[in-house]
Amino acid sequence: MFGRFSLTLAVALATAPLHAEEMQQQVDAAFEAVATAVAEAGLDPVISIDHARLASAAGIEMPASRVQIFSDPDLDSAILSAEIRSGLDLPFRVLSYDGAGALAVMTTDAAFLMARHGLASSDALEGWDARLDAVLTPVNESATTAPVGTLSRDYGIIELASPYGLAESIQRLKDAILAQGDTIWFGEHDFRARAEARGITLPGATLLLFGGPAPGGVAMAEFLSIGLDAFCQKLFVYEREDGSVFVLFNGIAALSELHYGRSDKPHAALDARLAQTFSEALTRQ
Template sequence: MTENTRPRILLHILFTLLFSGVLSGCSGRPINLPENYAASDALFDRVSGNVTRSESLKQVVEIDHSRLGQEVGSVMPPSRVLIFSNPAFESEVIQQNPLAAIDLPLRVLAYQSDTDGQAHVIYNQYDYLEARYGLEKGSTLEARFNKVMAEVLAGVPQERIAAFDPYEMSSDGIITLDSPFSFDMTVQRVQQAIDSQDDTVGFGRVDFRAQAKAIGVDINPSTLILFGAPAPGASAMSDAPTLGLDAFCQKMLIWQDDNNNVHLSFNDLIALADRQNVNKSLALRIINQRLKGVFEAALEE
């Protein structure tokens, strides 16, 4: 065993023990009954219906964090995210800052709040995107965003729309690794690293360049891979269901800059928890370290 591989192996052992129940013990949460989901599901269905009826939006994937977790014995409150695409908006954002693709496509989370026990929806407002990625304020881009979200949230009672406060993050909270490989090879190696994990589920890919090309816009190669591990993810969200908007599922962005250099970027989950002012559980910290270790190894020559 080399000095480089020993920390990764020890981390994997700790990770396995934690989520097999040896270290975590009983969560103390009751199993969610079908009626526990009724209020958040109603909000989700409203948002999903709005997206389905829209001529400019396309659903990418829905992820029911709570039910997926419960299927593998990891209980958390209702938390269900809808990811949907508006290629014109996304292409313009990526032209301004390619890293912004980590927060694209747009998404809305329906969840049950631990604070008031009520169902809410929450999303990242334009102020957040502007602050994190330096987007233009008061631009046609902001107007387009607001129009999209008004369409998506139509019919949702205002008192059920929650917001993060503050919108900004103290740092961008993005980890970027330089890849020594071509763009296509980097995508392949990242996907192989994901597939090699025995507890992960794939939720799809978004090829932003192909989407932009379809509407006559040229951007650099940019692909987002969506995946997650239901058991550890639900454990990390057990006291922080709003992490289901940003931190879960995982989003691996492979992108090429103007100098043809290739990079892998992904969220620092601890920074997202700080921004949301939610519990930074041991489970969340272990997942964060696991992501760094797995993908650093994937890009080693």
């Protein structure tokens, strides 16, 4: 995957580490090249986030990093039909960032989905990788995939049960997120609605997207590749067959251990804060 040579991205990669301004230019160019490929492939943009510039506006300096999230509703629906919990790692996302002074691009491939969610090989997962291959053609010299070497089923997933129905759970969680003074609301992605538009039946499944530029910038500063799943934190709210509602989100410390073999105090602090915030939001009063 990502092996074809491409001249589409007209950016010369220096052999020595680049200065911050030059690195930001390369990250921006890679981001725009992927965004163009997403549009040309007919995929649906969901959201894009400029980690470094948002962090800077909040008074935190960090290396260049930008993530884009986009969707193929047919593939999402097929994968969710096999395992609804996989929605935590959907839809597509591509991170362009400063990889120690050289442009780096990272994405999540089918192997990651299979390892973390116990999925078997399928046409949908093959389609997932094929879509990524096409989108990453402009930057394939720099593209890698999220590590799977130590990944196991449910690795790093924090799960909470909700005593409420889907709609009320989502509203309570959204209210709790918006009440955080240092947090930005990026939006929500309703997988079931998109599936129904294609005649596919799914349980309730909604992804809530938000982030804290200041705490996120601190957490990512030396761990940039976790920006694939952090800073734009993903809160996945879903229904089981019996109608019970559960909430999944990523443990930042676990992601850091997966990517770098280590974590830092801000990661554990963020995990504790998120768990407390969401637990309180879902507590019956």
